[in-house]
Each structure stands twice: as C-alpha cells, then as structure tokens.
Amino acid sequence: MTKTSGGIPGQKQPGEIYGIPTRVIAIVVIVVLALWFLFANLDRVQIQFWVFTVTAPLWIALAATLLAGFALGWLVKGRRDR
Template sequence: MTHAPGGRPAPKQRNEIAGVPIRAIAIVVIVALSLWFLFANLDRVKIQFWVFTVTAPLWITLLGTLLAGGVLGWLLKGRRMK
C-alpha cells in the first residue's frame, strides 16, 4: 500500500471501484446488456436492402450492427488519438 506524506494511506484513485478500473466495469456491463438484448430477440424478421430481401433471425442482424458499431468506434478512436 502506498502512503501519502505524513504516513497516512494514499486515497484510492477516483477511476477505480474496489481496485477494479471503472472502464473495465463499464465494458462488462455493456457486453452483458448487449448479450441479453441479442438473446431476447430471437424472432425471424425480413430485412429489406435496396434490391433484395433476406429473412434471418433478428439477433444476427443486431449482432452485425453491434460489430459494425464497434469497428467504427475503434477506427474513430485511432483517428482521435493521432
């Protein structure tokens, strides 16, 4: 344990809860909610593109949208950090 001047324990960092980073907690919560949402939508739906229509389980469509959003966020994060 690190100590602050005067021998007192250093205060916990604000970006941690019980030693676990808040970012990790947020990721776990978002993944759990996403999985719950995917498996709550198992019905088959018609997806109409410009030229053709596809019938597929809604969870596959939602998963594709989630993955596309994740890739887009990852790509935009890379641009922001430069």
C-alpha cells in the same frame, strides 16, 4: 519490483471500485446488456436491403449492427489519436 502510482498500498485509487477500474466495469455491463438484448430477440425477421430481402434471426442483424458500430468507433478513435 512493481511500479506504483505513489499512493498508500491498499488504498483505493480514483476511478476504481473495489480495485477494478471503472472503465472495465462499464465495458462488462455494456457487453452483458448487449448479449441480453440479442438473446431476447430470437424471432426471424425480413431484412430488406436496397435490392434484395433476407430472412434471418433478428439477433444476427443486431449483432452485425453492434459489430459495425464497434468497428466504426475503433476506426474513429484511431484517427483521433493521430
């Protein structure tokens, strides 16, 4: 037996598109755009930190920035939930 939200079976719930939650659709769209942006920037660049300089593909720097932003968002969300 499955738990339902009390709506009519087969009826679209608010916040869904074709039965898929809009949050999932938004996440997929953002991930696809981020990957497209990363792979569109394959040139090698110099990344200067305070003391030293590193030469690496731009996509690595962009991916590191994306992961750092994801981690910060996850940490802030965790503190907000408490």
